[in-house]
Amino acid sequence: MASSKAARIGEDVWKSRTEKINTEIVTLTYGTIVSSLCRDLLLPNTTSSTDYAAVNAELDRMGYNIGLRLVEDFLAKSNTGACQNLRETAEVISKTGFKIFLNITPIVSGWSSDGKSFGLVFEENPLADFVELPDDGRSQEELWYSNILCGVLRGALEMVQMQVDVRFVSDVLRGNDTTEMRVTLLKYIEDEMPPDDE
Amino acid sequence: STTNEVATKGGVSSTGAPSTAAGLDDGTREALYFRLNNMGYRVGQGLAERFSTNRPRPVTPLETIKFICKDLWPLLFRKQIDNLKTNHRGIFVLTDVRFQPLSRVSVDRRAGPRAAEELVRRAQVYLVFPAGVIRGALSALGIEATVQGETTEIPTATFQIKTKGAKA
Numbered sequence: 001m002a003s004s005k006a007a008r009i010g011e012d013v014w015k016s017r018t019e020k021i022n023t024e025i026v027t028l029t030y031g032t033i034v035s036s037l038c039r040d041l042l043l044p045n046t047t048s049s050t051d052y053a054a055v056n057a058e059l060d061r062m063g064y065n066i067g068l069r070l071v072e073d074f075l076a077k078s079n080t081g082a083c084q085n086l087r088e089t090a091e092v093i094s095k096t097g098f099k100i101f102l103n104i105t106p107i108v109s110g111w112s113s114d115g116k117s118f119g120l121v122f123e124e125n126p127l128a129d130f131v132e133l134p135d136d137g138r139s140q141e142e143l144w145y146s147n148i149l150c151g152v153l154r155g156a157l158e159m160v161q162m163q164v165d166v167r168f169v170s171d172v173l174r175g176n177d178t179t180e181m182r183v184t185l186l187k188y189i190e191d192e193m194p195p196d197d198e
Numbered sequence: 199s200t201t202n203e204v205a206t207k208g209g210v211s212s213t214g215a216p217s218t219a220a221g222l223d224d225g226t227r228e229a230l231y232f233r234l235n236n237m238g239y240r241v242g243q244g245l246a247e248r249f250s251t252n253r254p255r256p257v258t259p260l261e262t263i264k265f266i267c268k269d270l271w272p273l274l275f276r277k278q279i280d281n282l283k284t285n286h287r288g289i290f291v292l293t294d295v296r297f298q299p300l301s302r303v304s305v306d307r308r309a310g311p312r313a314a315e316e317l318v319r320r321a322q323v324y325l326v327f328p329a330g331v332i333r334g335a336l337s338a339l340g341i342e343a344t345v346q347g348e349t350t351e352i353p354t355a356t357f358q359i360k361t362k363g364a365k366a
Binding site for chain 2: 019021022024025028029032033035036
């Protein structure tokens with residue numbers, strides 16, 4: 001599918017087939033979730049030092065569970081078929097997927113030479129509006145604030161037979177110039193027959 | 199405006215955790231409710247601060263409650279509260295006859311009345327966060343209250359607001 005077609009479907013579904021909610025509710029609610037995880041998940045034998053690796057992992061896990069279900073909604077609304085290659089997948093993720101659910105289109109860039117890994121650069125990120133990371137000297141090194149998005153992609157792509165590694169590599173909240181996520185295709189998952197299936 | 203919105207499928211149910219809430223023991227359920235309610239409180243506080251700025255500040259408790267029913271509720275659930283009752287002594291009951299987070303749950307009718315009871319029990323968890331939102335919004339507007347969400351017949355939800363010093 002051409003990039004322009006992915007964009008057209010994204011626009012169309014966003015306008016006509018998406019139930020919407022005010023962004024600030026999402027921003028506030030997501031911020032509350034992250035801050036409550038930061039309060040709850042502490043390093044062993046401490047009373048207030050957040051285990052940011054655990055927070056990242058939990059956000060990823062929550063996103064994964066969302067992604068597993070969200071892909072159904074995505075397929076139903078967008079009515080797109082299987083992608084022919086990873087380049088097409090990248091375009092559909094950016095211009096259709098992110099458009100439908102978050103009304104943003106991260107820029108696909110930075111393809112690896114083997115064509116198995118690409119970057120998504122977020123010029124806007126509704127999850128992180130008005131957000132500042134805690135000033136504890138560690139969060140800016142360790143917390144990936146929007147990590148739930150990595151989980152969502154991982155879960156959604158797993159349901160369409162793609163095993164991927166998804167991680168943020170930079171975030172403006174940490175003081176980086178860009179917010180960028182890298183998606184790496186590990187393998188296409190083969191359909192396996194259940195054992196003893198006649 | 200469309201630039202200021204994102205997609206939604208409903209309440210706070212996307213992680214899948216609440217659906218298992220009914221299977222939790224009492225202590226765990228209480229801790230879960232406490233946490234969800236406090237998260238709602240924070241969201242409610244933020245929303246009230248953000249969205250009450252361009253309108254006259256409500257001066258009576260009733261006006262404040264009406265702000266919740268007519269302004270805050272549509273932001274969250276795309277509809278107003280359907281019914282507001284008060285005893286004029288500090289207690290308010292808000293009824294939403296088609297509460298969005300409960301609008302698409304279903305029950306296996308063949309499983310009989312017990313299934314319906316179980317469903318109502320399971321639905322309870324979806325009211326905890328919104329109850330916290332109401333409590334937080336009221337607090338931001340200067341009213342201390344306790345808020346109890348309840349459902350006896352899905353998809354109707356009621357929220358009982360007991361302001362500080364209320365008389366039954």
